[in-house]
Amino acid sequence: MALTLYGYWRSSAAYRLRIALNLKDVAYTQKPVNLKDGVQRSEAHRDIHPQGFVPALADDDGVLIQSPAILEWIEETWPEPALLPATPRERALVRAYGAVIGCDIHPVQNLRILNYIRAEHGQDNDGVTAWCQRWIMDGFAALERMAARDALPGSYLCGEAPSLADIYLVPQAYNARRFGVDMSAYPRLMAADATAREHPAFIAAEPERQPDAPEDGH
Amino acid sequence: MALTLYGYWRSSAAYRLRIALNLKDVAYTQKPVNLKDGVQRSEAHRDIHPQGFVPALADDDGVLIQSPAILEWIEETWPEPALLPATPRERALVRAYGAVIGCDIHPVQNLRILNYIRAEHGQDNDGVTAWCQRWIMDGFAALERMAARDALPGSYLCGEAPSLADIYLVPQAYNARRFGVDMSAYPRLMAADATAREHPAFIAAEPERQPDAPEDGH
Numbered sequence: 001m002a003l004t005l006y007g008y009w010r011s012s013a014a015y016r017l018r019i020a021l022n023l024k025d026v027a028y029t030q031k032p033v034n035l036k037d038g039v040q041r042s043e044a045h046r047d048i049h050p051q052g053f054v055p056a057l058a059d060d061d062g063v064l065i066q067s068p069a070i071l072e073w074i075e076e077t078w079p080e081p082a083l084l085p086a087t088p089r090e091r092a093l094v095r096a097y098g099a100v101i102g103c104d105i106h107p108v109q110n111l112r113i114l115n116y117i118r119a120e121h122g123q124d125n126d127g128v129t130a131w132c133q134r135w136i137m138d139g140f141a142a143l144e145r146m147a148a149r150d151a152l153p154g155s156y157l158c159g160e161a162p163s164l165a166d167i168y169l170v171p172q173a174y175n176a177r178r179f180g181v182d183m184s185a186y187p188r189l190m191a192a193d194a195t196a197r198e199h200p201a202f203i204a205a206e207p208e209r210q211p212d213a214p215e216d217g218h
Numbered sequence: 219m220a221l222t223l224y225g226y227w228r229s230s231a232a233y234r235l236r237i238a239l240n241l242k243d244v245a246y247t248q249k250p251v252n253l254k255d256g257v258q259r260s261e262a263h264r265d266i267h268p269q270g271f272v273p274a275l276a277d278d279d280g281v282l283i284q285s286p287a288i289l290e291w292i293e294e295t296w297p298e299p300a301l302l303p304a305t306p307r308e309r310a311l312v313r314a315y316g317a318v319i320g321c322d323i324h325p326v327q328n329l330r331i332l333n334y335i336r337a338e339h340g341q342d343n344d345g346v347t348a349w350c351q352r353w354i355m356d357g358f359a360a361l362e363r364m365a366a367r368d369a370l371p372g373s374y375l376c377g378e379a380p381s382l383a384d385i386y387l388v389p390q391a392y393n394a395r396r397f398g399v400d401m402s403a404y405p406r407l408m409a410a411d412a413t414a415r416e417h418p419a420f421i422a423a424e425p426e427r428q429p430d431a432p433e434d435g436h
Contacts, residue, residue: 050367068313088294121335121339
């Protein structure tokens with residue numbers, strides 16, 4: 001099955017899919033969509049992704065959208081190595097880590113939202129940074145509290161091997177550093193992030209290593 | 219297994235869980251958390267829900283948070299009637315409908331976000347309404363386009379029976395009406411919403427029927 005990933009080097013949700021496909025050792029071709037050009041809002045792109053976003057993942061049968069849905073599809077299609085634990089309760093825990101990031105941190109600071117608060121609320125760069133930091137810090141504080149209470153033992157966020165939780169954490173921690181968030185307030189997250197970032201599947205998925213990453217990193 | 223749902227009558231995410239539990243015919247006790255009082259931000263509540271949100275679902279083994287994770291847990295724990303189709307591709311489609319709402323519509327207009335744009339961006343009621351309408355309309359336009367392209371046949375959003383997609387749609391459509399969004403622009407969503415709202419499991423989950431709903435509906 002030939003897979004095509006429509007993404008963008010710095011898209012947090014595309015980064016998740018790259019990690020998951022790498023962990024499963026599934027090959028894919030990248031079709032970068034330059035979010036800086038606004039091409040994602042074109043009718044042609046909306047025929048691929050009705051929201052005008054990335055990522056989308058296409059195979060011979062059609063196009064899938066929404067990284068939470070695609071991650072579950074990847075897990076169901078290539079079960080090994082498992083990205084979710086065996087019991088429903090542990091699976092719910094791991095998915096909750098993902099949802100804190102995937103629902104309550106990342107979408108709130110999506111490009112369209114930042115464009116809106118600049119245009120309609122008169123926010124400048126400082127206002128945008130404060131906005132992003134606020135939602136990252138709120139979410140990370142909750143995740144750190146979850147990690148203290150509920151974590152499954154191991155050096156990854158939820159166990160001895162990478163899980164869906166790490167797949168969400170690493171791209172969000174990358175964004176957090178980019179927005180100047182002090183990660184030392186979240187020692188458990190920082191440790192899990194450091195562990196995961198040494199894994200070859202995570203390394204190969206890093207934004208700066210993608211074909212559309214600019215050479216100067218900006 | 220005794221289940222306790224920490225919710226709020228008007229919480230969209232709690233509304234999802236009520237529908238799902240009703241569809242599975244699983245009994246639960248409600249513990250309302252009055253979001254208007256701010257009690258959700260207390261340390262006591264954060265011991266239940268580290269984000270200071272609702273909903274949370276507790277059983278004898280502990281507390282689960284994040285409605286996307288809890289819905290999957292409900293589906294895995296009580297498989298019948300199924301809320302997801304049988305094939306991975308169809309499951310990904312249904313989950314994508316859920317994620318458009320659960321990630322890109324609902325969290326962006328969460329109470330904490332609305333409080334922030336009032337306090338920090340100087341937005342008044344009109345500004346808040348414009349904000350909510352914008353993200354609902356963006357998301358519903360995408361969902362309507364998905365429903366035209368990819369829908370599984372049937373009078374529900376993704377088939378002949380209620381699925382996860384309807385569980386996300388109905389509470390979001392309720393919110394859309396509350397914020398004055400013109401639903402006639404989304405005929406497929408409106409038809410699916412109307413079908414689902416005639417189902418007893420959806421009726422029993424309606425905000426106004428919950429124990430903490432005020433008698434005057436506000």
